[in-house]
Amino acid sequence: MNISVSGPKILFEWGSFHITETVVNGWIIMAVIVLLCIWLTHGLKLRNPSKKQIVAEKLVMMATNMVRDTMGEKYIGFAPYIGTLFAFSVLGSLSSLLGMRPMTGDLNTTLGWALVTFVLVQGNNIRINGLGGWLKSFVQPVAVMLPMNIIGEIANPISMAFRHFGNIASGIVISTLIYSALGALSSTILSFIPVEFINSIPILQVGLPAMLSIYFDLFTGFLQAYIFCMLTMSFVSGVE
Amino acid sequence: MERAIILAASAIGAGLAMIAGIGPGIGQGYAAGKGAEAVGRQPEAKGDIMSTMLLGCAVAESTGIYGLVVAMILLFANPLINLL
Structure with a gap:
């Protein structure tokens, strides 16, 4: 019996540039999201809306309300970004139902998203407090805290990335292990039947x-x- | 021989790394218990309590996930075997 748990396979290679399964699945999911958006927003009407228009409006309302409740009215411009992130992440994880390797089970994907968040946080901090205020926030209680503050800022994106990656990747590993174990168990149970075909x-x-x-x-x-x-x-x- | 020792030690190390799962288990159980208490006291705020609890559980999970990542690196992408 051999059980193989591996990272994403490399599909194409251009020199030192590798196109892995993750990237290709990401392209497929992006195409699905774009097509879904085009289909849902096609032919919107002001009076007696169709069923798909109601679904589209509901989805947009959900994203907007989530952003308004959590971030406040001031940051309502973040709603499209958060909605996109949510849709991309959910479809990326759910693609494993179709037998694809889930895109989010690769650290590169989640670390990329976490770095975007990191840049947003620091950028927002600079925008609100100014460059001087941002630099000053690192020595905030006392100057000795400087390394601690820097580590604390860097730890946020890393822990976000590892959390998402670890949950999905552990799902892949456990599913694979249990799937192989069930195969071995069923061949043990059926081993009293002497016919080779049936006990396989x-x-x-x-x-x-x-x-x-x-x-x-x-x-x-x-x-x-x-x-x-x-x-x-x-x-x-x-x-x- | 050295290879076998490294492989065995890595497998044991991966198992030991997963002891990290105890901490998040206790933490999440505590958070869930407090969440249940809060819903019992104030059933109308169930939605807010639920989302806060899930967020807290997810943050408490971090250390367990770190342990899991270490175990997975030791099992599937062992860096020590190349040091021979």
Whole structure:
């Protein structure tokens, strides 16, 4: 029996530039989101809206309300970014239901998003407090705290990235392990039948992994996307 | 022989790294218990309590995730085996 848990496969290679499964899945998900947006916003009407228009309005309202409740009216311009991040993250994690490797199970993806958040937080801080105030905030209580403050600022994006990556990647590892274990178990159970063909049928692999997938793909995928957006919003709006 | 020792030590190390799972387990259980108490006291604020609790649970989870990342690096992308 061999169980293989590996990182994303490299699909193309141009010199030292690798195009991995993650990147290709990311392109597919971007295309899906763009097509979905074009389809949902096609032919909007002011009177008796169609069903898909109601769905589109509901989605936009949800993103706007989430941003308004968490960040306040001042930051309402962040709603499109947060909505995009949420949709990209949810669809990226849910793509594992279709047998693709989830895009968010790769540290490069989540670290990229976390770095965007980091730049937003620092940029917002500079915009509000000015360059001098931003630099001064690092020596805030006393000057000795400088290294602590710098480490604290850098730790935020790293912990956000690792949190999202770790949850999805542990889902991949545990699903793979349990799937192989169920295969081995079913061949043990069926081993009393002497026919080679029948005892190679993995009966336990039918259905049971789907139950796990409800937790690891649906629940974790939505929860981590929500948490990532929530943390982004509270870090950006938490700048004093 | 050295390879075998390194592999065995890495497997044990990965198992030890996952002891980090105890902390977040206790922390999240505490947060969930307090959340249940808060809902019992103020059922009308259930939505706010739920989102705050999930956020707190997620932040408490960080240290466990660090342990998991260390364990996964030791198991699947072992950096020590190249030092031989």
